[in-house]
Amino acid sequence: xxxxxxxxxxxxxxxxxxxxxxxxxxxxxxxxxxxxxxxxxxxxxxxxxxxxxxxxxxxxxxxxxxxxxxxxxxxxxxxxxxxxxxxxxxxxxxxxxxxxxxxxxxxxxxxxxxxxxxxxxxxxxxxxxxxxxxxxxxxxxxxxxxxxxxxxxxxxxxxxxxxxxxxxxxxxxxxxxxxxxxxxxxxxxxxxxxxxxxxxxxxxxxxxxxxxxxxxxxxxxxxxxxxxxxxxxxxxxxxxxxxxxxxxxxxxxxxxxxxxxxxxxxxxxxxxxxxxxxxxxxxxxxxxxxxxxxxxxxxxxxxxxxxxxxxxxxxxxxxxxxxxxxxxxxxxxxxxxxxxxxxxxxxxxxxxxxxxxxxxxxxxxxxxxxxxxxxxxxx
Numbered sequence: 001x002x003x004x005x006x007x008x009x010x011x012x013x014x015x016x017x018x019x020x021x022x023x024x025x026x027x028x029x030x031x032x033x034x035x036x037x038x039x040x041x042x043x044x045x046x047x048x049x050x051x052x053x054x055x056x057x058x059x060x061x062x063x064x065x066x067x068x069x070x071x072x073x074x075x076x077x078x079x080x081x082x083x084x085x086x087x088x089x090x091x092x093x094x095x096x097x098x099x100x101x102x103x104x105x106x107x108x109x110x111x112x113x114x115x116x117x118x119x120x121x122x123x124x125x126x127x128x129x130x131x132x133x134x135x136x137x138x139x140x141x142x143x144x145x146x147x148x149x150x151x152x153x154x155x156x157x158x159x160x161x162x163x164x165x166x167x168x169x170x171x172x173x174x175x176x177x178x179x180x181x182x183x184x185x186x187x188x189x190x191x192x193x194x195x196x197x198x199x200x201x202x203x204x205x206x207x208x209x210x211x212x213x214x215x216x217x218x219x220x221x222x223x224x225x226x227x228x229x230x231x232x233x234x235x236x237x238x239x240x241x242x243x244x245x246x247x248x249x250x251x252x253x254x255x256x257x258x259x260x261x262x263x264x265x266x267x268x269x270x271x272x273x274x275x276x277x278x279x280x281x282x283x284x285x286x287x288x289x290x291x292x293x294x295x296x297x298x299x300x301x302x303x304x305x306x307x308x309x310x311x312x313x314x315x316x317x318x319x320x321x322x323x324x325x326x327x328x329x330x331x332x333x334x335x336x337x338x339x340x341x342x343x344x345x346x347x348x349x350x351x352x353x354x355x356x357x358x359x360x361x362x363x364x365x366x367x368x369x370x371x372x373x374x375x376x377x378x379x
Contacts, residue, residue, distance in 0.1 A: 001356040015350035018359050018366070019060025023114055024345065025367035026064050027248035027324055028124070028197070030331030033069045036089040037078035037285075041096055050329035050341040053100065056119065058343035062182030062367065063110050063120035065218065066090055066223065069331065070130040072155040080137050083130040087144050090123055105145055106191075107375030122374070124148035124195065124218065129157040135186050147378055148193040148218065151183065151203060152178075159183060161200035163229045175206030188213045193377050195247075196240075197230070197326070204236055213377050214244035216370075221255040222310045228255050234317050241322035248326020248375045249310050253334040256302040256310055260366065268296035292333070304338035308351045313364065320361045324370040 006014060011120070031051045035041065045052035051064070068086035070079050073105060094101050102113040104120040113120035123144075125131075128151045131138045141149070152162035156170045161179035173180065186209060187194050194215040196204050207215050217240060223231035232240070232247065240247060266272070274291050287295050314323045329342055338347050345366075352362055364372075 001358065001361070005354055005356045007354050011350040011353045014353055014359065015346045016060070018349055018353075018362065019346050022363050023111070023367040023371055024060050024062045025110065025120075025324070025370045026061060026329070026342070027216070027246075027312050027326040027370055028065055028067050028126075028250070028331070029327060029329045029342075030067055030069050030126070031064075031329065032066045032086050032093075034330045035093065036086055041093065043097070048325075050335075051183075051283075053097075055341050055343035059121075059341075059345035061342055061345065062114050062118075063104070063122070063326070063371075065124050067124045067126040067218075067331070068098065068128040068130070070153075071300075071309065072127070072129065072153060075129050075155070075157070079127070079130045079348045080132045080134075080140075083125055083141060083146075084144070087123060087141070087146065090121065094121070103145060105147055106378040107373070108370055108379055109375060110371055117166070121157070122128070122147050124150075125254050126150050126198070127153035127155075127157075128160055128183065128378035129153070133158045135161075135182065138183065138186060138192075139190060142190045142192055144249075146192065147374075148195050149187065150195040150198045150218065151180070151207070152198050152200075154198055156200075159205045163198055163200050175200065175204075176210075180206070180350040181210055184211060191378055193374065197250075201236070204232075205239075208239050208243060211243065214373070215240070216245045216373055216377075217247045218326045219248050219250040221250045221252075222313045225309055225313060226256060226258055228258075228260075230255055237314060237317045241318035244373075244376065246322050246324050246369050247306070247318060248324045248370070249312055249314060251307055251327045251329070251339055252332045253302040254332075256306040256336060257300075259299050259334075262299045263295060270298065272298075278314055287333075294335070301334055304336055304347055304351050307336050307339055307348055308355065310353060311348070311356065312357075315357075315365065319365050321369055321372075323365050324367065324373075325365070 043053040102118045104122045110120040123146045151160040156162045197217045221231045223233040
């Protein structure tokens, strides 16, 4: 860190110059799902979209891992077909913008696209249930260009435990069962990065014990600051760094601050009781639309400083070579004030510069660490 701490306009100017020249990579957004479900392209994109070509340019983003999110509602109802649908949507976007968007299947591809002045896009799958317990289907996704997969979403699947809230009717595996171990081994063999975000702690440690190649956490934050089930504790963070993995800091407001506690206190203070929606419909942790307006009135958003707190803690625990960006843009509705979309990334860099972080210490966080990781794991 630096003893000279620029503030205000100087920090902002240095941050914008840094993002203009640095390789900036985000390891998780749900933009492909949003484009598929709502029928838009990156240009034009709705004002509320977190990624568009204009916002990408404003934020200095050079490459993106685009997640194909497969909701648990597709379990036993065409999960693999839903993943294929989203892969096709990404391919359509490549055809729509052939001079801007380059599909990438390795870290070297990402670097080559950047050097050529093109935006690199890599595919991942969010939710291991998408492979429908079939290693052949997993290989099919790899053949279509998918290069990473979260072993679970929040839900436990047929071979790995999710972080919850748990469906009590689903059997738990104590992390990974025999098929789960084969999934991890197959991913390593064919060249897919193992993503432990959304996994239960037992799943995380099972992967740490058996993995021959480093896994990564595409979009999680810091449990020491906010005890959210999706965040990693310091022991997990150290183990991931020691294994050679990278943690992508997630910007979702409720990961950064204790929104659940604020919501509970607000409900008690106001006497608000949510409408009578059955518990199974609330299991996946989203805020139902019928509650959302009231929730937003009573629960403050995280701030830019809250996001910087998570980044700083991870940098100190894991080292400057093991932390990256995993925003989860277009995957949630509430993001910090000052970090509402990808175009606001310079604001976070400026805040870290104001706190004394040197620009050479931040180039890894902005994308260099993830690029190095994908080059090591994928080539």
